[in-house]
Amino acid sequence: MDLLNALVALANFVLVPAVAYGSQLALGALGVTLIYGILRFSNFAHGDTMAFGAMIAVLVTWGLQAAGISFGPLPTALLALPFAILGCIVLVLITDRLVYRFYREQKAKPVILVIVSMGVMFILNGLVRFIIGPDDQRFSDGARFLIKARDFKEMTGLREGLAIKTSQGITVVVAVVAVVLLFWFLNKTRTGKSMRAYSDNEDLALLSGINPERVVMITWIIVAALATTAGVLYGLDKSFKPFVYFQLLLPIFASAIVGGLGNPLGAIAGGFIIAFSEVTITYAWKKVLTYVAPEGLEPSGLVQFLSTDYKFAVSFVILLIVLLFKPTGLFKGKVI
């Protein structure tokens, strides 16, 4: 029995990665949920919006690096983030003006808007591949680790090391800042309140003089900022590859639905639920269990419930269970 080492191993392989991944999913799911709450459709182009924002960040980062500008131990991509957000905002506003607004004025059925977002998804996907190509791009620099496994071992004298990557630390900090800002905006400012009112009851909001086009515009701006942030953080943590962002669509939607579509708090909770389940179910528990199990009873196999290739299955099964037993999600959906 060696609880301390077990705990450190657990933190190193499960808790830290899951918290970082959960933050990224939560930011992505917030974007999906805001679109659903205000514009009332599931945006299939969200993954590719993230890819587009992250792509601008990668390009600006390369530019800054070429100009010799760096951010000390922090990745240069953080300096590029504001530019990327700006670029992404321009993109989504153009898309809204050219594509979505027409259907809004027609009061088209939500499913038509979903198909329209499929078209936008194709275009963005093509655009990103056209500009930066379909391959992996690395753009993280600065210090790689906050805590190195070896330093941790020397510091504590434990057998297990705990490594925290800079990108993981940044992910959590940036995500917390973004979420605090978002909730402050939604709950305290006049515009935020008008957004919530619009989401809650469109007709009443229109009656009380809220300008719907303004609400929609603000929503797109926030969504672009959230999507870009999520995309850049994910890219820093793993690596930037256009197709991966498309695949993130499933866990992101699962997070938003599990928490309750349209509910920002639910999106955050959903992101962490999905991330923790994915990591715990695909992690090989042998190491942790060997520390915890009594002498002679150590597991012989890897004690891995599912291979990591089945991580989509995990988010999917959770999604299905929640939909079957609690169709509005864990937090009541459809209120912002």
Add this chain to the structure above:
Amino acid sequence: MSEPVKNTLLFAVVAGLILLTGFTQSWNTAILILNMGLISAIMAIGVNLQWGFAGLFNVGVMGFVALGGLAVVLVSTPPTPGAWVAGGYGIVLSLLLGAATVVAAVLVATKMPKGRMQTLTIIAVLLVGFFVYRAVFDPNVAAIEAIDPAIAGNIGGLNLPVLLAWPAGGLLAAGAAWLIGKTALGLRSDYLAIATLGIAEIIIAVMKNEDWLARGVKNVYGIPRPSPVVGYEVDLQQDPAFLARADWFGLDPITASTLSVKLGYSLLFMIVLLVLLWMAQMALKSPWGRMMRAIRDNEVAAEAMGKDVTRRHLQIFVLGSAVCGIAGAMMTTLDGQLTPSAYQPLRFTFLVWVMVIVGGSGNNFGAVLGAFLIWFLWVQVEPIGLWLMSLITSGMPDGSWLKAHLIDSAAHMRLFTMGLILLIVLRFSPRGLIPEK
């Protein structure tokens, strides 16, 4: 212009485009486009059944297509010697145990009184069942994958004629669709979309990782051809009667044999397409088809008339998926190999959707037309893009960075173009090229 004339013209235009490819590029390319166009048309009929007739939003087409491909391997390839004895029966047993676990959990959920005891029992049943399943499953899988891993390592098939694999692919896809529909069809349309998107990814993940089933990412090669309709080039080149015919056409034996093999496929695919199209047309005109459209247009009213909406949805979901499964089986037969990593959602799910929307959802002929047209564009946009890029960059100095980048990226124009076509059709002609009557 009257309706039938316009539609015939549209089909003639697409046929002309394919013929033009034959005259200007090569007949090989033209027949390739025709063959994949035929398969795409069948997929489009499947999606049109679900979306056009019933308004079901299925974005898991890729999964059903892949299941059709899996069926080809399981039906038509020869069995791996010793695999069944080594672990095949064990795997079947473990899968039965797994199914029994789920059934037991469902029984507990329905029979036991609600409360904490019920939840705990369900979790206990699932956990015990899972470990028993893994205990039986894992060693058997290892045994099968150990057999000659360089060329086999899988369970193999039944060694039946490959044509039987086509209906089998439909059945496999239908079975999967029944399971999915049973759980997900009660949900709202957006949720069904996400659920089908997920199930398709899971099916691909299973096919990539379960090496014992169809060799996973090691791929299965050498799937038999549907002879005698489709022969082998080598045999044809030694057949004097064939050589005489090739000579009469003025073709050299090698070109003639490749063309003849491809045309054999075209013939088979055309028969399947015509049969399915006829069936879909009959279904559309029948009382059943009218009921489906009534349900699509107003579920509440249809329910008030005593129609069982959920059951009808399940029915058409299974039918449409089966059609996609048949198309998938045909495609794998055409390729002669199963490559799980080749299944991409943009290509196999969303492109089929573009076909249906552009052609005209709710109209079978529209779906078929859209399939041929979009597939033609999907193939031809790449050379057109390349040509366009070289035109744009012709003024730039050679060796410039931008010029190289633009020409390299021309290949990615096709996704962009497909999105643009979808958006333009949705905006200016939302009912498609051949609208529903």
